[in-house]
Amino acid sequence: MRRKFADRITLTGLHLMSPLQYVRLIDTMARMSLRADASKDVLGYIWWVLEPLLFVAVFYVVFELILNSGRADYLVFLMCGKLAFIWFSKSVNQAANSIVANRGLIGRVNVTKTLFPLSVVQEGLYRQLAVFALLFAFLYVRGFPPDMTWVYLLPVIVVNYLMIVACALIGSCLVCMVRDFTMFISLGMTFLLFTSGVFWDVRSLGDPVKTDLVLAINPLAFILDAYRQVLMHNTAPDWWHLFLLGCGSVVLVLIVARVMRRASQYLALRALS
Amino acid sequence: MSADNREVMLTLDRVSLSYKSRRGSFDHGSHHVLDGVSLKVYEGETLGIIGRNGVGKSTLLRLIAGILSPTSGTVRQRPGKTASLLTIGLGFRPDLSGRDNAMLASMLQGATAKQARGYLEEIKEFSELGDSFEERVKTYSSGMLARLGFTTALKTHVDILLIDEVLSVGDAQFREKAEAAMKSRISGDQTVIFVSHVESQVRDICTRAVCLNRGAIVAEGEPGDVLGAYQALLN
Numbered sequence: 001m002r003r004k005f006a007d008r009i010t011l012t013g014l015h016l017m018s019p020l021q022y023v024r025l026i027d028t029m030a031r032m033s034l035r036a037d038a039s040k041d042v043l044g045y046i047w048w049v050l051e052p053l054l055f056v057a058v059f060y061v062v063f064e065l066i067l068n069s070g071r072a073d074y075l076v077f078l079m080c081g082k083l084a085f086i087w088f089s090k091s092v093n094q095a096a097n098s099i100v101a102n103r104g105l106i107g108r109v110n111v112t113k114t115l116f117p118l119s120v121v122q123e124g125l126y127r128q129l130a131v132f133a134l135l136f137a138f139l140y141v142r143g144f145p146p147d148m149t150w151v152y153l154l155p156v157i158v159v160n161y162l163m164i165v166a167c168a169l170i171g172s173c174l175v176c177m178v179r180d181f182t183m184f185i186s187l188g189m190t191f192l193l194f195t196s197g198v199f200w201d202v203r204s205l206g207d208p209v210k211t212d213l214v215l216a217i218n219p220l221a222f223i224l225d226a227y228r229q230v231l232m233h234n235t236a237p238d239w240w241h242l243f244l245l246g247c248g249s250v251v252l253v254l255i256v257a258r259v260m261r262r263a264s265q266y267l268a269l270r271a272l273s
Numbered sequence: 274m275s276a277d278n279r280e281v282m283l284t285l286d287r288v289s290l291s292y293k294s295r296r297g298s299f300d301h302g303s304h305h306v307l308d309g310v311s312l313k314v315y316e317g318e319t320l321g322i323i324g325r326n327g328v329g330k331s332t333l334l335r336l337i338a339g340i341l342s343p344t345s346g347t348v349r350q351r352p353g354k355t356a357s358l359l360t361i362g363l364g365f366r367p368d369l370s371g372r373d374n375a376m377l378a379s380m381l382q383g384a385t386a387k388q389a390r391g392y393l394e395e396i397k398e399f400s401e402l403g404d405s406f407e408e409r410v411k412t413y414s415s416g417m418l419a420r421l422g423f424t425t426a427l428k429t430h431v432d433i434l435l436i437d438e439v440l441s442v443g444d445a446q447f448r449e450k451a452e453a454a455m456k457s458r459i460s461g462d463q464t465v466i467f468v469s470h471v472e473s474q475v476r477d478i479c480t481r482a483v484c485l486n487r488g489a490i491v492a493e494g495e496p497g498d499v500l501g502a503y504q505a506l507l508n
Contacts (some may be wrong), residue, residue, distance in 0.1 A: 017383055018446075019386055021380075021383075024380075024385070024386050025380050025381070028376070028386060029377065030378070030381060032366075032373045032376075032377065033368075035373075036366075036368040036409070037368075038371050038372070040368070041504050081348075099492055102366075104365065104366070105366070105377075105381070106340070107335065107340065108340070108358050109338070109340065109358070109378075109381045109382065110338055110340045111381055119325075122306075131278050167337035265339070265340065265341050265342035266342065268335075268340050269292055269341055269342075272341075273294045273304075
């Protein structure tokens with residue numbers, strides 16, 4: 001196996017590309033996709049914020065109007081968690097299928113396969129910026145004005161982004177190798193939706209040990225809670241926990257990106273056959 | 274100038290490719306696409322590859338372009354050289370416009386965003402797509418796709434141009450223009466590997482040809498002789 005990779009002395013476009021050029025390519029692909037997507041529907045760019053809002057509305061009807069959550073600030077609570085969760089789940093779901101979806105391009109150019117999941121993640125990031133702006137405006141209207149402590153949000157968003165990148169890369173490889181993983185990944189997202197405290201509060205489980213356990217085991221539950229701590233309670237997240245999550249994600253990203261670079265032709269064969 | 278005096282751009286040494294593909298649940302079949310192919314490609318030559326459907330011509334181009342790796346054997350390319358594969362339709366993103374696709378294709382071949390933007394007007398003009406250039410590629414006919422594909426590859430700069438059947442599509446007027454552009458580029462330093470079913474094109478454009486059958490090279494040499502061997506195979 002090792003010999004085979006060493007023997008291959010092909011230099012095609014992407015191998016001659018500088019990292020900056022590679023980033024520009026990811027960005028260009030993301031912007032083109034956004035534009036194409038927006039021109040497809042009547043409501044165009046409005047869907048960026050409308051879709052997540054409709055999801056929030058569905059959850060609000062079920063958990064507040066029907067089941068009566070008993071929280072005065074439930075809508076704000078729900079939005080803080082759900083909007084961040086949708087960012088994660090949608091990006092990872094789409095990125096997971098991205099290598100297979102681009103097999104036409106893959107059959108034509110020798111391209112590092114990280115390009116496809118990364119451009120999907122970039123696309124999601126642009127959408128999410130609009131969603132965050134909407135969230136902040138909504139918080140302001142509902143009596144949660146911007147506060148100096150909102151600066152804490154920056155590292156939370158960065159770590160959330162890194163987690164998305166790590167899961168997107170891993171997901172895209174898995175689906176490329178065995179298509180059945182699409183099912184597992186979308187099922188996994190449903191599982192995470194129920195276990196990450198999107199519509200229930202990790203901190204009101206009644207047992208502090210259980211709360212700590214959920215936050216320790218499920219990185220997404222920790223991140224969603226961190227958004228709420230900052231935005232609703234002006235409290236800093238657990239920095240050490242956040243730092244470890246960030247480092248873990250970076251290590252995963254580096255390892256998977258390296259594997260994908262080395263196994264580029266193998267992934268192409270899997271995508272094409 | 275005989276091919277042997279030129280520098281070797283690319284060497285394939287006993288290259289084989291096989292893979293497993295799914296036939297049904299838990300059922301895998303093994304495909305042997307190429308079997309021990311050895312080939313040298315020289316700088317500036319136009320090599321024709323002929324053979325029936327499914328004998329591994331496209332796979333051979335993909336190996337040369339570095340898109341796939343051989344299961345055994347080696348593919349060696351001169352360091353620092355780029356190879357780009359030109360195929361009909363495939364590879365375009367249907368939801369993007371012709372302009373976006375051309376931009377993307379140029380950037381994927383190593384052009385910077387600025388360089389790629391610089392190619393766009395030329396591509397629009399040569400491809401004669403007019404306003405359709407701004408429309409989504411999924412509305413294109415196969416002829417329009419071929420025009421876009423051919424022009425994009427023609428206008429961006431690669432050291433080895435791999436052409437898969439692309440000259441066979443499009444109307445007669447564009448095909449003539451494409452062949453002329455191809456010939457003028459070939460007369461320069463461009464190294465071209467050319468897959469085609471059209472015998473007259475292989476005879477006109479290629480300086481050398483190989484005939485593939487069942488994943489192996491069965492004839493190699495002057496285009497006329499190789500076409501003769503191909504005819505014998507068909508019969």
